[in-house]
Amino acid sequence: MPAFRVEVxxxxxxxxxDPQGQAVSHALHALGFADVGDVRxxxxxxxxxxxxxxxxATARARAMCDRLLANPVTEDYELLVEAA
Amino acid sequence: xxxxxxxxxxxxNCDADTLDAARAAGSDPYYVWHRDTDLRQADxxxxxxxxxxxxxxxxxxxxxxSPIMPAVAEHARAGGPLLGICNGFQILCEAGLLPGALMRNxxxxxxxxxxxxxxxxxxxxxxxxxxxxxTLVLPVAHGDGRYVADARTAAELExxxxxxxxxxxxxxxGSTHEIAGVCNAGRTVVGIMPHPERRNxxxxxxxxxxxxxxxxxxxxxxxHAGGVRALGGHHAGL
Numbered sequence: 607m608p609a610f611r612v613e614v615x616x617x618x619x620x621x622x623x624d625p626q627g628q629a630v631s632h633a634l635h636a637l638g639f640a641d642v643g644d645v646r647x648x649x650x651x652x653x654x655x656x657x658x659x660x661x662x663a664t665a666r667a668r669a670m671c672d673r674l675l676a677n678p679v680t681e682d683y684e685l686l687v688e689a690a
Numbered sequence: 691x692x693x694x695x696x697x698x699x700x701x702x703n704c705d706a707d708t709l710d711a712a713r714a715a716g717s718d719p720y721y722v723w724h725r726d727t728d729l730r731q732a733d734x735x736x737x738x739x740x741x742x743x744x745x746x747x748x749x750x751x752x753x754x755x756s757p758i759m760p761a762v763a764e765h766a767r768a769g770g771p772l773l774g775i776c777n778g779f780q781i782l783c784e785a786g787l788l789p790g791a792l793m794r795n796x797x798x799x800x801x802x803x804x805x806x807x808x809x810x811x812x813x814x815x816x817x818x819x820x821x822x823x824x825t826l827v828l829p830v831a832h833g834d835g836r837y838v839a840d841a842r843t844a845a846e847l848e849x850x851x852x853x854x855x856x857x858x859x860x861x862x863x864g865s866t867h868e869i870a871g872v873c874n875a876g877r878t879v880v881g882i883m884p885h886p887e888r889r890n891x892x893x894x895x896x897x898x899x900x901x902x903x904x905x906x907x908x909x910x911x912x913x914h915a916g917g918v919r920a921l922g923g924h925h926a927g928l
Contacts, residue, residue, distance in 0.1 A: 618793075622793070622838060623793075623836075623864060625794055625864075626798065629798055674747070674755070675747070677791055679791040679839070680838055
């Protein structure tokens with residue numbers, strides 16, 4: 607069965623306070639990167655999975671995000687699926 | 691005397707204090723390992739505080755799929771009293787047994803200190819011995835305690851009187867509507883961030899938390915002994 611490399615990008619929902627992003631933004635300003643505006647901190651997961659087709663792999667990855675990898679109350683996610 | 695199951699996850703660290711607090715209140719508590727699947731002996735269930743699965747991914751996200759959780763959900767569905775304290779609250783939110791989520795504290799620091807909370811709902815099995823509007827001093831100890839719910843959910847919680855505890859004075863973690871604890875629509879499932887099991891005896895610096903556990907037994911006494919006489923006895927035991 608073909609293998610796929612799935613990248614999952616999980617980000618705190620835009621409307622929610624992201625204190626980690628704020629802290630990083632402040633630190634960058636303190637280092638002289640005055641051109642930095644809003645910073646948001648999320649998670650990046652990379653997984654390898656086997657599936658008959660790319661669409662199947664995407665569907666499986668989406669199910670994983672909906673059940674575990676992202677919290678639907680607070681986070682949005684994006685998937686990038688490519689042949690491994 | 692109620693049988694109270696205290697569920698132990700890998701990384702729970704308030705399980706022993708919680709068991710002691712339930713016993714001090716007159717209950718008959720026992721531990722249930724998270725790999726067990728049976729809660730039929732339990733009259734009430736408590737998910738204690740701690741750092742289940744190291745808080746990996748999100749606090750409570752992995753514990754929520756422990757083998758015991760279908761039994762916890764079934765207990766809740768049947769109207770059984772269920773309390774989540776701190777990490778237990780996080781697990782109940784992740785499991786969808788309570789609305790909302792608990793995110794990183796607004797000022798990022800792990801908070802371990804007493805806070806003032808007001809009891810806003812006394813019609814739950816865990817708060818019936820408090821006075822409505824009573825202010826308590828209870829310790830919090832969390833990094834992920836900022837309660838978040840969308841505007842519609844928050845409005846619903848307010849309209850239905852489902853905010854059980856609310857921070858007073860300052861909002862230590864940036865929670866929506868200063869929420870420190872909520873209950874489900876049936877009012878039997880309660881989640882709170884403060885630790886009542888750490889304030890149930892004068893030796894621990896106060897007794898404001900004791901009535902969480904006494905409330906459970908008092909409800910039982912009211913239902914089964916037909917009066918509040920037993921309740922007075924428990925107070926004397928404090």
